[in-house]
Amino acid sequence: MIRVEHIYKSFDSRTVLEDVSVEFETGKTNLIIGRSGSGKTVLLKAMVGLHGVDSGSIYFDDVCYTELDFEHRKELRKQIGMIFQGGALLDSSTVRENVRLPLDLFTKMTEGEKRDRVDFCLERVRLQGADRLYPSELSGGMVKRVAIARAIVLNPRYLFCDEPNSGLDPQTSVVIDELIRDITREYNITTIINTHDMNSVMELGEKIVYIHEGRKWWEGTMDDILNAENKELNDFVFASAMAQRAKSVKR
């Protein structure tokens, strides 16, 4: 479980997050949705500590992350996996080295154990044959999958995904979504996903938080979202022509 309480964050004098409080549940795929520029990435990065917050607290289960000192933060971070919007693989390392790095730095595994663990994670994202390639030689979907493999290699308890399927075709998106959902269930992880892809919302939205201009505007599940009364949320959900048509057909 991850809980944020009354988070404020501004850059210079521009307020980006305003009084956001929300709880994300363990073993579920929690979604943060909202328009481009609404503050989703900032919220995600604030939760993992990449952006300091101006005020408010963040709890990882019972630990108050905002009050931890440097060393304890570092310990907690080893339980966090994160998938960045652009993948953020290390360019100068191969796929295998990328996935292996956390093992090299933080475990006492033998060479053989590391190899097995990397193989296992790459197999999990169906990239067995690609381990010698460099990030520049991968397609967008492959980059995302390597990023997932790297994020789960240390068996994290918390998984953060910033737009895991932006820029991917619908089929690949579904593959990635299913992968994240399966991993979440299998290891009982607290997963938080940023997205503005309505397919993912309907696929994964066990808990959905809608952020509008830096504030929490609505929260619920994928079953509630189509019938929600909130105007801004409706505009967001039914923005595409297809969704509009589907809605009028339903009526």
Next chain:
Amino acid sequence: MIKKFFEDIGRYFMLMGKVFSHPERLCVYSRRTIFEMEALGFNSIALTAIISAFIGAVVVLQMAITLESAFIPDFMIGYSAREVMVLEFSSTVVALILAGKVGSNIASEIGTMRITEQIDALEIMGVNSASYLILPKVVATVLFFPLLTLFSIIVGVVGGFAIAYLTGIILPGDYIEGLFYCFEPDSIVYAMVKGAVFAFLITTISAYWGYYAKGNSLEVGRASTHAVVASSVAIMVFDLVLTQIMRA
């Protein structure tokens, strides 16, 4: 402008604090250091060799023309060539040239890692990204640049010999006599120490500009320009300071 300067200095020292604290696994670091030695050191050998050989040759030619007088013995040409290479050229000028090559390389590499969130990704893993990325580069260049300085001295002197031999402007014997005239081995050590200090400046200053780059690729380009300018200025300032301290 002045405020910005002091802000940069402050942030630079804070970054250095991060670089030299909490190193992760030693074996991972030593592997990266060897890699950086190749990337930043070995790959600069050719450039250093070409420039040093030509400067050595040009210095000998210039000296031969300038010192053409019956009262000045020919071996003084060899002597002056050595002094030029040892005292200033091989440490300072080579450092300036490497600030352009190595400095821009470091700043753009780290800057790109910053804007593509690779540094954030390291931080999230619990890695001290500053130390992981910068320390191996610092160690590699501080160990390697003194050798590069020594190499430059040797190549420069050989370049001078080659031009003396090829043009017959002075007798090779005189040239070699000049090379050993009033020779203080300490001056070589002094040049190598300067090489190490300049290596530290180039690497850390360039890494600083890369590490705090933000925005897009334009900003990375700007960061690498800043890196080259700032390290060049720092090299000149420290050249003055070190000369004052070590030669006085």
